[in-house]
Amino acid sequence: MPSDQQARAQASAITPGKRYADDGPAPVDQVRALFGGHRLSPAQRRIAQYITDHLTEAAFLSITDLAERVGVSQPSVTRFATSLGLSGFPALREALQPIALSAVAGTPDTTREQDRRNELQAAVDAEIDNLESLRRVFADTDQLLDLGRELARSVPLTILGLRISVSLAEYFAYAARRIHPDVRLVSRGGSVANDALLQSREAGGTWVLAFAMPRHAKETLAAVRAARGTGLRVALITDLTLGPLVEEADVAFTAGTGSRLVFDSYAAPGVLSAAILQAMADADPERTQLRLEKYEQAAEQHDFFLEY
Structure with missing residues (x-):
């Protein structure tokens, strides 16, 4: 210290x-x-x-x-x-x-007031830096495309996100269900997570995609270890480059979080999630197209969305 x-x-x-x-x-x-x-x-x-x-x-x-x-x-x-x-x-x-x-x-008082107003702009600037770092990661897409293929083949596919990471996991699971036949979301830790992971493995699943944003929960580490214990492989999206969560993962992608405001913001993890979804869609284009068309038909039939 x-x-x-x-x-x-x-x-x-x-x-x-x-x-x-x-x-x-x-x-x-x-x-x-x-x-x-x-x-x-x-x-x-x-x-x-x-x-x-x-x-x-x-x-x-x-x-x-x-x-x-x-x-x-x-x-x-x-x-x-x-x-x-x-x-x-x-x-x-x-x-x-x-x-x-x-x-x-x-x-001058006016300058101090401007500093306070610019704090929000500073938070945006920090997120731009995070996105620039992610852009450099995307210079070599081989690992991301490989992961997309593996996640597309895993049936069922389990998405894990606990505590603050639930929102990212829910977004990914919601979108993945449009292009994947069996996506299971685990958003509760402890024995509930252990049961869900075991059931996913017994049903033939091979991969878990886990989200771990700060502050990193002990129960996330426990769930990742439980997944590994069942024989599932773990892909991790986190802001860390080192640490026990990264050590437990088979594949880890790092995306920085914005920390200038009271609560973190997730511009880079959100873009990274969308990129992995894109890789999954491209891994099986025929299945993707068929499922998207069926969803559009259902959306039109049941009038899901507003028309502008």
Whole structure:
């Protein structure tokens, strides 16, 4: 863990953003540099956002007052400080106060307001970076196309997503059912997941596609291990390049998540999911076309959708 001095030094790192007369980084960029590079929980991100938005006030508040303003407990503020590599709340204030004083001295109110508005744009910029990284991954499509063929052949095909990853798993399963004859969604952990995975294997399934987005759940790791235990192979979509989840997977694809807002956003994992669906569709074009045509006929017959 870095020392307090090292963590405070991050606040002086040169990062993209508006420059001051001394060619140093703007105070809001110094604060973001201090908070950046750390995996923060949603509650901790609320603290970080409050400090960023109210820097000149927050840097001089007591731990009691800051916790009250954000709407969290005092231990939550302490854990936030230690998650940044600092020894505690006093060290956090010590790191913030020089930045706050420079903001008071050099930043007009209109500029500080613009910084707050641009936080949403910064979140979009971070997702653009994630998509650029994914674009580089797609430069070599062999592994993705191979996975598409394997998932298309697995009947049934099991899609696993627990807790925050449920939404991605549901999207994938919903779309995959349009082109695959037997798709099974597992969105509950524990013995329910174990039963579903065992049934899928006994029914002839060979693959599980698992989603593991932060914060990574222990029950996801347990379910992946259970799948491997039944003889199923595991393909993993996650934001990790290393760790126990990746080690348990037969194939792993990494897609970064946006972490600038209170809750993560999933632009890159969503695009990666759509690309794997495309690879599945291309792996068996005749089956894909037949199933899509049948679905369109059913949609028209039962009047599923609005007409514009």
